[in-house]
Amino acid sequence: MNLRAILTTIVVLIAALAGTIWLGRGNSTLETGNSGNPQKSVEDDRPQVSETGPYPKAVVDEELYKFGEMAVGQSLSHKFVLKNEGEAPLEVKKGNTTCKCTLSEMKDNAVAPGESIEIELIWTPKTPQETFGQTATIWTNDPKNQEMKLQIEGTVNNLISFTGDSLGSPNWSLPVMSTEEPVSFTGKIHTKYLDDFKILEMISSNPGLTSSSKPLTPEELKEVDAKSGYGIKITGDPNKFPLGGFMERLTVKTDIPNNLKSEKPDKAHKHADHDGHDHKHDEQAEYKEFVIQVSGNHTGPIRIVPTFGVHWNPKTMVLNLGEFDSKEGKEVTLSMFVEGTEQPLKILSQEIVPDFLKFELKKDDKFQSKTKQRYELKFGVPAGKPSMSFGRGNLANVKLQTNHPNAKEINFRVRFISL
Structure with a gap:
């Protein structure tokens, strides 16, 4: 073996020995640190x-x-x-x-x-x-x-089941309001776990939405496999709803305790306060209440027909402009047919959110009909506006006050994403 090979072998052996000593010192330090306060095992x-x-x-x-x-x-x-x-x-x-x-x-x-x-x-x-x-x-x-x-x-x-229940949130839909006649829908609220419960109060978010309830019959309870329950009838008055889609809430207050082991109240109780006077205390806050989402569409005397490629939902009266380049903007046209008046439809006032949203209503004088009038509706977002989104929960809105006796208020809602 030559001198260079011998020297190389000696260097490798020295490096390996040094590394072994260093690792041994490191392990010794870890073991010493862990042996100070050994944790008590759950098994002990x-x-x-x-x-x-x-x-x-x-x-x-x-x-x-x-x-x-x-x-x-x-x-x-x-x-x-x-x-x-x-x-x-x-x-x-x-x-x-x-x-x-x-x-x-x-x-x-x-x-x-x-x-x-x-x-x-x-x-x-x-x-x-x-x-x-x-x-x-x-x-x-x-x-x-x-x-x-x-x-x-x-x-x-769920303790309580509803007609139209979706993940614990009931959604009921009224028939389309197309005339001045009220429209109604009857749903059920019931339970298979309680022998009895009472509906104490029903509160609507809109005065045009009224409700009533009655206990389910034995046959109706059998159909839904329940011990107790009620049929709830909701009625919408077209004269108290603007034209367009709507979503209201019906809050149903019951005597079911939030803690199922607590007792049900007969009435709000009284007690004498320090001043000697009687004070009533509302105990309903301690008891369960449920919210029913009520949706509908008031078309009244108008009917809207979109042109080809325009996404219009007649049930909710929502126009979807989709996604578009904010530098180019977007504009669409729809046809609106109006009945119930011989006078031309006039806009008395309007509220547009956001204010840059373009809206135009123009009568089609060439359209010939004894019972209808045709109008051209234009909606648009001008070119050059910043990127933004109007979707579920924050839809753009065009609210009109008109001279039509049965369409005094019309709401159009618009959704879009400009990129």
């Missing part, structure tokens, strides 16, 4: 098994209980019975649990041979679930059964 809390015997024997009547169906917010419980069939006291301790778990009292913290205790699992679901499962772990000093898994299973539904 388990009951200790005797090395010589005699031994206890833990026997549970069942390890899985199926609740079946239950309602959101409803607290249900089940008691498992744990018996000691062995020859020594059975030590029992609660381990990890995904629900509330309680153990009945034990003398000297142990179950004597031949005796038993109850282990109660309590579950209060917060949301609907097709299948739910909860588990409680029980530790014992039975050498053959040191860890026991107690389980509960079931299905969670």
Whole structure:
């Protein structure tokens, strides 16, 4: 071997030795740091098994209980019975649990041979679930059964069901308002978990929307697999709604307690305050109320026909301009046919949001009809405006006040995205 090869081998060996020493120092430091305050393991809390015997024997009547169906917010419980069939006291301790778990009292913290205790699992679901499962772990000093898994299973539904229920939010639609005659829709509110409940009050967000209720008949309850419920009739008065699509709210207040274990009130109670006067207290805030979304469309004496390629929704009276280049802008044209008046339609006032939205109404004098008039509607976003979006929740709006006796107010809503 030549001198260069020998020198190279010596350098490699020295580098390897230095690295080994450095790594050894690093590991020594880590071990010293960890050995100072060792963390207590969860396993240390388990009951200790005797090395010589005699031994206890833990026997549970069942390890899985199926609740079946239950309602959101409803607290249900089940008691498992744990018996000691062995020859020594059975030590029992609660381990990890995904629900509330309680153990009945034990003398000297142990179950004597031949005796038993109850282990109660309590579950209060917060949301609907097709299948739910909860588990409680029980530790014992039975050498053959040191860890026991107690389980509960079931299905969670909404406490109250509605016609048109969608993910817990009922949506009802009124028939189209095309004349001055009121229109109505009847839906149902019902439950399979309560023998009885009362509707205390129904409040509408629009004075033109009224409501009434009556208990469901036994036949109607059977159809929806319910114990109790009501039919709710909602009526819309076209004279109190502007033309266009609308979305209103009907708040239904009930006597169902927010805590299902609390009692229902008969009336708002009175008590004497420090000044000696009686004061009423509204307890309805402690009880469940539900909101029904009510949608509809008031077309009245007008009918709108879009030109080719224009996206118009006649049910909601929403014009969708789609996406377009903000540098170029966009403009569309629709035809509007008006009945019920011989006088030309005039705009008395208008509100346009955003204010740069272009709107134009022009009568078609060439259109010949004894019962109708035709108008040309133009909507547009001017070129050169900044990029913006008007969509669900913040639609652009054109509100008109007119001279038509049956179309005094007309609302057009517009959605678009300019890029």
